[in-house]
Amino acid sequence: MTANSNLIPSLLGLAWLLPLASFVLIVFFGPRMGKAGKHAALVATAAIATAFALSFAALVLWLLQNPLSAPNPGGHAAERVAAESAKALSGEWYALGVFGPLRIGIGYYIDSLTLAMFCMVTFVSSCIHVYSIGYMHEELSEVVDPLAPLANGQPLRRRGRFCRFFQYLSLFCFSMLGLVLAGNVAMVFVFWELVGICSYLLIGFYRERTSASNAGNKAFIVNRVGDFGMIIGMMALWTGMGTLSFGDYRAVDTAGHRVTLPGIFSQVRPAETKHQLQVPDGMVKLASRPQIERIVLAHRRDTRTATAAIAGQLRGWRSQGLGYGLLVVAGLGIFCGCVGKSAQFPLHLWLPDAMEGPTPVSALIHAATMVAAGVYLVGRFYPVFTPEVLLVVAIVGCITLFLAASIALTATDIKRVLAYSTVSQLGYMMLALGLGGWLAGILHLFTHACFKSLLFLCSGSVIHACGTNEMPRMGGLLKKMPYTAITMLVGCLAIAGAGVPLLAVGFSGFYSKDLIVAQALSFRASNPPFGGLFFYVAVIGAGMTACYIFRMWYLTFAGEPRDEHIHHHAHESPKVMTVPLVILATLSVVAAWNLFGTGYGLQPLLEQARPVEQSIAHGVFLPGVTMPFEHEAHVPQIHTPAELVAFLAALIGFVLATAFYGVRKWDPEDARRTFAGIHRFLVHKWWFDELYSFALVRPVLRISGWVAACDQRGIDWLIDHLAISVAAVARFDDWFDRLFVDRLVNLVAQWTYAVGLRLRRLQTGNVRQYVMWLAVGTVMLFVVMSLYWNLALAAGM
């Protein structure tokens, strides 16, 4: 290993730890950093900006070591196999626990995807840190919070928490970077939970508001439901493979030999099968335990022959499909975690509520980075997913995409429109990944991070100016806030996928969305009966996206002001907020472009990290499903129609939005009345909150009530009554004692006494009388004895 390749992990490690250092500093010294903790923002921003510089340096180093191959969209899978497998650095910094061959540690797995994520996360974070300095400035002084009323009706007055905000932000950056850097699933899970708790803390930043603390709880608990699935996936992987690390681990065994312990990827796609999916030995063995038990018991004393016999049977067991189910469970479990984190159906409902947090938080955590972590993990885990799992991913993504877009069409809260839009776009990414479009999904993750954080920051700027989230009270802000309006328009164009079809020039969203729609079409081509559904939903989704996003823009910036008071007070935000907007807007345009005249750009960079595709991508449980190669979607027969249809759909959406809200040709009220039922359904968000409350939350609370009652009225009742009955027995015993035992004893005593009294009369002092009694007694004794003697003798005969 060269010196350079050792430098990259160190650089990223440093970039990862800097925000932690900033967090620790602010925890202890935050309030003392300048007036009201003002300089805490500088500490946090400096940390994350330096982290970006380090990440970028690492990326440059990486590109020097691994130059990008020429962009090769039509390239053949087989060519890539040799070139691209094992282009990753993996290693371990220290162990959390070691048990024989099993080890869980804190380490890294670095490929070009990691580096791209690092640069994206640190860059967007830096922008948002700068923006927050402006957005959060009122936290520097005493805050009056009308949304947290006191019992006496007065609004709450509290001290500002400027430095605490940046403290949490730093902790989040640390956790997010750790998640991206993670070298094994356990470490992913560690940081998965940590980003969750940061999200909880930041959603509940206005902790005095009940709605905020409820939203925080909801976010964390719903995520924990996903994590429950993820733990199951981890257990299956861990028990089936004996490792959780992605890459191979080089160690020295007890005999001092250097050994390479295969990681998850090389177990699932070993070199012997040319990196094709294969159920690992451990999983086969785990699924064949009854058979193994028979063999082991048959070879009682000889473990060596038993091991040999098992090894001989392994191939047969595998061909019977033993262990494949475990692989599916592992994949589905990991995906469950992603469903929670990326707010996919059916766990999507925490994200809109999470908008209770300050807007920069929504931009950073709930748009660009944390919610995308689920997509990232699916991308990272791609080699482990079987076609069945991928199909589930696609179905979930498809449902989410449609569901969220439909709700976004009717939402009136500007942040909620964006939140549902985020859910919908994440659904797009999942759909792409699930249909075999690895690059399409991952590329959309990056482009979405740029334009969605931009859109959120713009909405923050609007909210900052208007003091409300409700779009019906805005309108006509274009002149008042030109920077915000224009940059937001750029964001809207980017998310709608604006571009020139056939020339392949457009905003960043254009490239990624085209790839997704083309992949869906390609899937339809190889799976005729049902595969078309994904394509249609993707196209309809493109139309809905354009429609809701322009509806939002028109309602906010176009037309006449609907609330004079708000309009009057509205003003453009300070430079510290608009400069990040301009930067992100630029990025939203160019993110997916290659550098002029070179093959360098995001797509080729990500292409380098592409996992090896399968040559036969049929599932075992679902043999009818075929995952198409991604390069097949690049052929003109597929790509061109997809491009045109997507463009057309977006255009229709744009025209509809313009007609209703832009030029007011049609009245949205009419449409609302005509489709009153559907409108109600959408405004109530498909009644998911009510459904879950009825079907899950309340039953759990009821059961917990029963359990507590069982304790107090069941077990304790039993114990108490046991004690009471023992006490009753004791009382009975006492009564019995006095009434019978004592009385009997007393009776005997009295009787003895009485007899004694009687006998006393015999004691007369008359010697002759005594002698007579003696004689009579002796005679009586003889008589009795002789009788007894005779009887005894008679019995003896």
Added chain:
Amino acid sequence: MSLFDFNDPQVVLTWLLSLIIFLPAAGALLLCLVPGKDGWCRGFSLAVTAVVFLLTVWLALPGGQGGLPGRFNLSGDQMQNMVCYAWIPSFNIFYFLGVDGISLPLVLLTSFLSVLAMWASWPITKHVRAYCVLFLLLETGMLGVFLSLDFFLFYVFWEVMLLPMYFLIGIWGGPRREYAAIKFFLFTLVGSVMILVAMLMLYFASDLNRLTLDQLIACRVIPPLGAGSTALVTPLASSHTFNLLALAQLGQSGGSPFQQILFWSHSLSWWAFVLLFIGFVIKLPAVPVHTWLPDAHVEAPTPISMILAGVLLKMGGYGVLRICYPICPDAGYELAWFVAGLGTLSMIYGALAAMAQSDFKRLVAYSSVSHMGYVLLGIGAWSAVAGSQYDPHYWQMAMNGAMFQMIAHGLSSAGMFFLVGVVYERVHHRNLDQFGGLFARMPVYGGLSMGIFFAALGLPGLCGFIGEVFVVLGVWSYSKVLAVVAASVVILTAGYILWTIQRVYLGAEYKGPHAEALKPMSRREVAIAAPLLAFAILFGVYPQALWNYITPTVNKTVTVMANWTANVKDHSPAVQEPIQP
């Protein structure tokens, strides 16, 4: 051999271990005799607990063999630092002490929590001298339980600990203290009686003649050759023994004397296991014998709750780990599903019950039931069977996780009870619906509470996570169903912890009585809570600090039982090794 020959390491060790156990008792005696003001009593007791803590720290300092006496050999997986003297020779009862990786962390936890709990006793003003005396006696009992290796001695300490606890709850407790104290006492006594019966069963069935000379020496039934020529083999009074190590050797041997059928076609070993298990599990506690715990906790004063949750519950887990499994592996193997199932049941049941509580302390008490369920689950996950080719590693992981969980829970639950006590002392109520806004009023308290509650929630980076995740990951190899059910507890835990945080710390304002009393934490209070959080973070971020002590011993314990499964359990009697005379 003179007891004052301090050049002899064995003598130094004897003094060290005996001082650790009996210094608190001596302190208690002194307190009885010497008059003094309340403040002096507290200060003196705190000093005694601090000295004991320092002595136990010495015990934990890593050192190799041949180093200073008493230091711990990290690479050793056997019992270390053993001292053994005849106590009641006619019944083969010895004053036999020693530490290994299972007992040492618990000893340290005990002495550490004793210091903190004593310091947390400052607000107690009723009969201070008596309180201190009982507290110190309690500490002697607890340390004795963890250090003794003679079953009889263990039992004596087990009982010694019981009485002070009864009085500490019954005199210094809340309104229903008599009820709680007697409930605690009776539950534990039932358990004690079962342990006593099992102990006598094992004693009279044991036969030292079946052990080899090496085994006898390893168990210190016979002193090691050459160590003190005067103590050469003294003839034993009988072949029965209370020596826990010897009993374990006997229990694990093929054709063990404990395998004789007792009645209902179950062996003596099986019955002993059941009796011991019930006795220990009452202490742990597991459902359905846990109901003494919420009452005892609610009524006990804060420092006693800390000790109760932090140390006393661990004795149950320790007993199962030290006595049940090594001595009666036969029944452990057969009843593994029961042990693990009971653990899982406790986890779910405790979490659900916690969710329904409106008393802050009761909630924390039920969370203890839930968290201690992990311990039972981890211990019981006997996955080293023929189907896995006797692979011990997953079970090792689960059992290590269980051991870690005991320490982690000791820190987090003691912390939680202390934090509840802090606010109870100010506002004199514990109704969860009448709090709110404490974060704003007591920021430092809010921050510390968040940390410690998150540790209980099992947040990564804090100690609770490591124990839980290692147990759960290790269990799948034993039973998928139990693993999945156990994993689902993470949702419930998040639910009740977060709702508690919301009701107590968040919100616009405090909703209960005595709002004026909500002063920020005093320095003393911060100094008690902060170390707990610091250790929770340390063990969460760098668990190796604890694994170094735990793992060798626990791995050895599991390996021995895995080998026992392969060599004894899965072999028909015909091919068993002949018993060496």
